[in-house]
Amino acid sequence: MKTLLKSLCLFSLIFTSFLYAQTVTKSTFLVKGECAMCKERIENTAKKTGAKTANWNANTQQLEVEFDATKTSADQILKKIADVGHDNEKFAAADVVYGNLPSCCHYDRAPSFLKKEISSKPVKNDHQFFVRGNCSSCKARIEKAAASAGADSATWDAETQIVTLNFNPEKTSADLILKKIADVGHDNEMYTSKDDTYKNLPGCCLYDRELPLGVKSDLVHHDEAPAPKKDFSQHADHFDKSIEEVRLIKLADATALSKKETGLTFNIGTKELLKAACCNLSESFETNATVDVSFTNAVTGTKQLKMLGLDQKYTSLTKELLPSIRGLAAPYGLNLIPGRWIGGIQLTKGGSTVVNGYESITGQINTELLKVNEKPETAINFFADANGRLESNITTTSQLNEHWSQSLLLHGNATLGKIDSNNDGFLDQPTGNQINAAYLLNYNDLEHSGLGTHFGISFVKDERFGGQTAFDKKIDRSQQNAYGVGIDLSRFEIWNKTGYIFKGKPYQSIGWMNQFTTHQQDSFFGNRNYWGNQNTFYSNLVFESIIGNTNNKFKTGASFLYDQYDEDYLTQNYKRTETVPGLFFEYTLTGLKYTLVAGARTDFHNLAGTQFTPRLNFKYDVLPKTILRLSAGKGFRTANIFAESQQYFGSNRQIEILGNGGKIYDLQPEIAWNYGASVQQEFKLFNRKATLVADFFRTDFQNQVLTDLDISPQKIVFYNLEGESFANSFQTQLDFVPAKNLEMRLAYKYYDVKADFLGGKREIPFMAKNRGFFNASYATDKTDKGAFWNIDATLQLIGKQKLPNLNANPSEYRLPEYSKSYTTLNAQISRNFNKNIRAYIGGENLLGYTQNRPIIDTENPFGNYFDAGMIYAPVMGANVYFGLDFKF
Structure with a gap:
C-alpha cells in the first residue's frame, strides 16, 4: 500500500510538472531601451503582467521572459511594455508616453523593431528583405521594380527598410526581384546597385551607402556617441547565419x-x-x-x-x-x-x-x-x-x-x-x-x-x-x-x-x-x-x-x-x-x-x-x-x-x-x-x-x-x-x-x-x-x-x-x-x-x-x-x- 501511495505521489508530481512545462513558455523579444532605468522599467512591467522571470539586455536589446501561457501571453506582456514607453517588435509606444520618459531613456526609434501582423494561415511565398531607401519616391520605385520582376505584391517600409514580397516561385524568384530593385538604384541584402545608377537618383533618395543594411540614412544626424551592439537578425527571413552579429553604428557629430x-x-x-x-x-x-x-x-x-x-x-x-x-x-x-x-x-x-x-x-x-x-x-x-x-x-x-x-x-x-x-x-x-x-x-x-x-x-x-x-x-x-x-x-x-x-x-x-x-x-x-x-x-x-x-x-x-x-x-x-x-x-x-x-x-x-x-x-x-x-x-x-x-x-x-x-x-x-x-x-x-x-x-x-x-x-x-x-x-x-x-x-x-x-x-x-x-x-x-x-x-x-x-x-x-x-x-x-x-x-x-x-x-x-x-x-x-x- 505504501509503495502504491508513493507511486501515485510520484506520478502526480511528474504529471503536474509535465502539465506546467506545457504551459510555461520561454521567449525572446526585441525591446528598445537605453539605460539601467529602462531595464528596471521593462523587467518590472513584464513581471507585473504575469511573467515568471524577465531579463532585458541593453547591448542586444533583447528581453528574455518565462510566462505561464494559461495566465498571460506574449502580446499582453509586450503591450504593457509599450504602454510604459518602450517600442518592441509587436507594439509601438505612444509618442506622448515616449516623450515623458527621462531624457537618459530616449532611445532611437528608427529603425523600428515593429513587425507586421502575419495571417494565422502560413503563407509560404511571403518574404522580407532589407532594401535601402529614404522617402516616398524610393517606396514607389522599389515596389514598381518588384512588380516588373513578377512579384504579385510588394510593400516597402521606409521605417524598417524592409520590403515584403508576395510572389509565385514558379514564375519568378527573390533573386530576380532583388536584382531588378538594385538595377533601379537601391542596394539590398543580395545586390548592390551601380554607382552611376545610384548617383542619378533624385537628391531626396540618396541614402547613405556606408551604413549597415536596415539603418536609415538620417541616423547620421544623431548627436550621441556610438550605440551599443544590437541584434537585428530577427528582421529578415533570409538573414545570413554565418554572420555573428550586425552592428548599428550611430555616426557621432563632429x-x-x-x-x-x-x-x-x-x-x-x-x-x-x-x-x-x-x-x-x-x-x-x-x-x-x-x-x-x-x-x-x-x-x-x-x-x-x-x-x-x-x-x-x-x-x-x-x-x-x-x-x-x-x-x-x-x-x-x-x-x-x-x-x-x-x-x-x-x-x-x-x-x-x-x-x-x-x-x-x-x-x-x-x-x-x-x-x-x-x-x-x-x-x-x-x-x-x-x-x-x-x-x-x-x-x-x-x-x-x-x-x-x-x-x-x-x-x-x-x-x-x-x-x-x-x-x-x-x-x-x-x-x-x-x-x-x-x-x-x-x-x-x-x-x-x-x-x-x-x-x-x-x-x-x-x-x-x-x-x-x-x-x-x-x-x-x-x-x-x-x-x-x-x-x-x-x-x-x-x-x-x-x-x-x-x-x-x-x-x-x-x-x-x-x-x-x-x-x-x-x-x-x-x-x-x-x-x-x-x-x-x-x-x-x-x-x-x-x-x-x-x-x-x-x-x-x-x-x-x-x-x-x-x-x-x-x-x-x-x-x-x-x-x-x-x-x-x-x-x-x-x-x-x-x-x-x-x-x-x-x-x-x-x-x-x-x-x-x-x-x-x-x-x-x-x-x-x-x-x-x-x-x-x-x-x-x-x-x-x-x-x-x-x-x-x-x-x-x-x-x-x-x-x-x-x-x-x-x-x-x-x-x-x-x-x-x-x-x-x-x-x-x-x-x-x-x-x-x-x-x-x-x-x-x-x-x-x-x-x-x-x-x-x-x-x-x-x-x-x-x-x-x-x-x-x-x-x-x-x-x-x-x-x-x-x-x-x-x-x-x-x-x-x-x-x-x-x-x-x-x-x-x-x-x-x-x-x-x-x-x-x-x-x-x-x-x-x-x-x-x-x-x-x-x-x-x-x-x-x-x-x-x-x-x-x-x-x-x-x-x-x-x-x-x-x-x-x-x-x-x-x-x-x-x-x-x-x-x-x-x-x-x-x-x-x-x-x-x-x-x-x-x-x-x-x-x-x-x-x-x-x-x-x-x-x-x-x-x-x-x-x-x-x-x-
Whole structure:
C-alpha cells in the first residue's frame, strides 16, 4: 500500500510538472531601451503582467521572459511594455508616453523593431528583405521594380527598410526581384546597385551607402556617441547565419551637445579636430564657437584660451579627468598636448562637478588620449607650413589580449623659419623644437570581474628662442647686444586610475585616481630671468551608489592635492607648499523630465584656509526636443602671478605686488560664484535636424587677484580686489545642415567684463565685447574605394577691445583706447584616398589681417618704453600648411 501511495505521489508530481512545462513558455523579444532605468522599467512591467522571470539586455536589446501561457501571453506582456514607453517588435509606444520618459531613456526609434501582423494561415511565398531607401519616391520605385520582376505584391517600409514580397516561385524568384530593385538604384541584402545608377537618383533618395543594411540614412544626424551592439537578425527571413552579429553604428557629430548631461557639455570628436591643423591643444578649438583662442604676446608665439569672458586660468583643464594645465604650466601647457594624441574633448560651460575639484570657475575642458577603439591602429602624420614649422606624429593602439590594451604616442616638432614679415627686427614666432612621448596601458574586465585600470606615463622637452632677428642663441647673452627670449620646458607625468564595479550591483562602484607631475621652466626675456619648478601629487577616491533605486544616485569621496612651488624671478626667490585634503558629496535625482545634481565639497587648504564649495546643476526636458538648464556654483583657486602673467614679461615693465597679508605672494586666494542658464532646442530646418542653443552666464568674484596694467606703462601691479568684479557672457549658436553633406555653424557672443581697479571701475583689457563666428564643412560622397573630399572654412569677427592706458608714454609709444575690429579666415581642403591615406592643405589668417606695430619701441628693446605684450590681433599674416596621414 505504501509503495502504491508513493507511486501515485510520484506520478502526480511528474504529471503536474509535465502539465506546467506545457504551459510555461520561454521567449525572446526585441525591446528598445537605453539605460539601467529602462531595464528596471521593462523587467518590472513584464513581471507585473504575469511573467515568471524577465531579463532585458541593453547591448542586444533583447528581453528574455518565462510566462505561464494559461495566465498571460506574449502580446499582453509586450503591450504593457509599450504602454510604459518602450517600442518592441509587436507594439509601438505612444509618442506622448515616449516623450515623458527621462531624457537618459530616449532611445532611437528608427529603425523600428515593429513587425507586421502575419495571417494565422502560413503563407509560404511571403518574404522580407532589407532594401535601402529614404522617402516616398524610393517606396514607389522599389515596389514598381518588384512588380516588373513578377512579384504579385510588394510593400516597402521606409521605417524598417524592409520590403515584403508576395510572389509565385514558379514564375519568378527573390533573386530576380532583388536584382531588378538594385538595377533601379537601391542596394539590398543580395545586390548592390551601380554607382552611376545610384548617383542619378533624385537628391531626396540618396541614402547613405556606408551604413549597415536596415539603418536609415538620417541616423547620421544623431548627436550621441556610438550605440551599443544590437541584434537585428530577427528582421529578415533570409538573414545570413554565418554572420555573428550586425552592428548599428550611430555616426557621432563632429561636435555634439549632449542631451543627457545635466551641464552644458560639448563632446568634441576627432572629426572636429581634423577640420583644422590642430597641431596641439591650443589649436583644437579653432572651429569651436564656445572657446576664444588668442595670442598672448609678440615674442613667445603662445596662445591662450578664454571662456565666458575670462582668462584660461579660471577654466579647469584636465587630462584623463586628472589635473593637467595649471600652476606653472598655465602659459605654455596647451602646447604640450599634441592634437593627434587626442581621442576626444569634453567641454563643460559653467561650474562642473565637485568630484573633480574646486578650481573650476568658468567651466572644465577634459582631454582624453587615444586608446583602442574598434580595432588596433597605427597612424603616422607629417605636417609642414610656409613659416618653417615641421611636425611628425606616430600613434599606435593595440589589443594585447582579451583584457589588456596599450597606446604608444610619439610627437616631434621643429620651427626652423626665422620670419619677420613686418620688418620690425623681431621674429614673428620663436624657433625651437619639442620631443614628446606617452605610453598608456589599459585593463578592462568590467563585465566579468568588475575590475578596470588605466596606467599612463609621459615626458616632454620643449625649447624655444625668440626676440630680435640678430639674437644668436649660441652666443652668451653677456656678449651680445640683441634682445633675446629663451624658454626651456621639461615635464614628466605618471598616473593611474583603477575602478571596481560591485558584482550584481552595476550602479555601485569605487574608483581611485593618482597622479604625480613635475614641471620645470628655465627662461629669460631680455635681461629678465625666470626659473620655476613645480612638483604635484594628486589623489582622488570616489565611491558611487544609489539610495533605494537608480533615480537617486550619489558620489562621495576624498581627495588630496600637494603642490610644491619654487620660483626665481630676477634675484628674488619665492617658495611655497600647498597641501589640500578635501571631502565631497554629490547627489543626483532623476525624474521623468528632470535631472538635479547637487554637490558640495570642503577643502582644508593649509595657506588659503578651509573652503566650502557648493555646486548645483538642473536640467528640465520641457519637451522631447526642448531642454532647459540652470547652474550655480562656487570655485576658488590660488593665483600664480608670475606664470600666469608671462605674456607681459616681453617688456620692461617692473612687477609690483601690493600685498594684504595673504600667504601666497602676500595675496589672498581668488573666490568666485558662477551662475548660468541655457535653452537647447532641436527642430527641422531644410527638412534636416538643426540645433539652437542660447546661454547666459555670470561670474561674480568675491575676491580676485587683479593684474593692473594702467597704473603706469612701466609697471605690472598685482593686488586683491576691493569692490566688484564680474563677467557677463551671452552666446547663441545654431548648428544646421542646409544640404546633404553640408554642415554649418553660426554663433554670436557678447561679453561684459569689468572690475573695480585702484583707478575706478574699468573694462578688462583685451576682451572683445562682440564676436561673430561662422563655420561650414562639406564632404563629398564616398567612392567605391572609400575616397572623398572634405572642405572646411571658419570665419570669425572680433570686435573692438579695450587696450591698456599708455598715455604717460611719449605720443609715438601710445595706444588708442580701443582696438579696431577685424576678421580672420581659416580654411582647409582634405582628400581621403581610402580608409588609410589622407592628405590636407589649409591656411590660417587667410585674409592677412595683422596688428599694426605689435611691439612698442622696437628700436630700444632695453629702454623704458619697450613692450611686446600689448597684443590684441594676429602678429603673423596668412600662413599655408600641408599634411599627410597614413593609417595601418
